[in-house]
Amino acid sequence: MALLRVEHMTHYFGGLRAVHDYNLEIEAGQIVGLIGPNGAGKTTIFNLLTGIHTPSEGRILLDGRPINGLAPNRIAALGLGRTFQNLCLWRHMSVLDHVRLAHYARIDYGLAGAFFGTARRHRQEARIEARSRELLELVGIGHLADQGVLNLPYGAQRRVELARALAVAPKVLFLDEPTVGMTPEELGQMMGIIRQLHQQLGLAIFLIEHRLKMVMELCQRIQTLVFGEVIAEGTPGQIQNDPRVIEAYLGKETVD
């Protein structure tokens, strides 16, 4: 059974139909890409699946369990981690604190523990800090753990977001244009990290990306979204040669 399954999801913003009859299946360990022109509704689909908006119609199942209508924090705790198209970091917190806070749902010491420093609290905090540092190592910024996020270069800031998304222990990781605005060098590093996450952690990944070369290289399956509707779905080869995709999306671009 699919790890993440979306059935007939439709969403309206007022009278505007933003997403129409959207279906998705992501199996464990699969990388699925979502492409489409600007304004097609890609980020809206991410927002619907992560609980920021509740879909008007349809069902979302994570590991067989319906999650539509749940609060975003519940959905995150059940195993959806996500990054953002525009950087969303907490300006005055350290890199390490970003990742530590993302463990929130799995901390179970109480208020008393917070105030009086019980042994349980110390054990948990030590474990969380160790795991946070591991995640930062994994995305290649372990040495920056104690810096404030404002001091970091752009590429490193994106990796903080990635480590934070990993800290919720996602079953499926959502990446919203992870390489937007990156230099070619940073782009290559980011692709390396995504591959590594996929291979080392066996993560399923759902990827929005504008750089077609990257999508074609990374994804096993690609959906093309235009005006809130999937017009084509298939392997990179199929998508690359689909006349509807070329017309709707690739028209003015060449795939290199």
Added chain:
Amino acid sequence: MNLNFFMQNLINALQWGSFYALIALGYSMVYSILMLFNFAHGDIFMVGAYIGLGVSLVLLKIVGSGAAALVPGWVVLVATILISMFLTAFVGIIVERVGYRPLRDAPRASAAITGLMIGIILETSNILFLGGQRLAFPQLIESQTYNLGGVFITNKKIMIVLVSIGLMTTLHQFVTRSRWGMAMRAMAYDFVVVPLVGVPLNTIAVMTFAIGSALAAAAGILFGLAYPVLDPYMGVSFGWKAFVAAILGGRGSIMGACIAGFMLGFIEIMTVPGIQIVNRLFELNIGSNLRDLIAYSIVLAILVFRPHGLFGEPYSAKLRL
């Protein structure tokens, strides 16, 4: 102005500043995470003082008072502060649940007048249930005055300042060390990402109101010890002045609220000897009843030069969907 005189006023300023700082913290914390000023907060301070009055009277009835008391007065005082903080926290939680949560996505002006309405409801309920007369706060500890080389300090003033600083330190620990505190700091930046890493917004919002209200209750009881007369409108001017401290400290800054609270106390108290000095030097006759006018003109001048307050940042809209 000789040194003794200055020290004497400094101690008074620290005491006043404690009240302002404790109340300003509530404004600042709520503002930093919900982007709204809880204008009912001054009246929550009043409710906290009255709850403290009720709790202390009940406790005194149970343990007895004077020489026949079962426990010393300070035990009753500590118990009163803790129990009242706990009870007033629930007042804050109810205010959030009933007054603010339904307006979470409403224009900020609507939320602001909601606060004013809740304030009026709290004041008039007090008049309704307690008759509106002033009530005396029981003096739980014996007043003692120490003479330190010409500077007179009462044990109450020392206690008030120490308890306040203790509460602020505890809050600082909580905000920097616990997962809830960390979530509060993150929520100061956005409403969107924080839930997506598994943090429930409403839990954090409720907790913030509870903590702010508990601190206001502590301020109310400490105030009752220093100036043992409570009236239903005591929260109005105090609330506004603490609000000034919260703005002066920088919107949403905890450290700023504490420091600005003490600073405001200092400016207010020091204005009176300042007026006397000016009168003597220039043979003027400015009345000390102009204290607030002069003190708040100083605050205004500070804000002209630091419009974002002492620790505030230039305004930036919070990320929300």
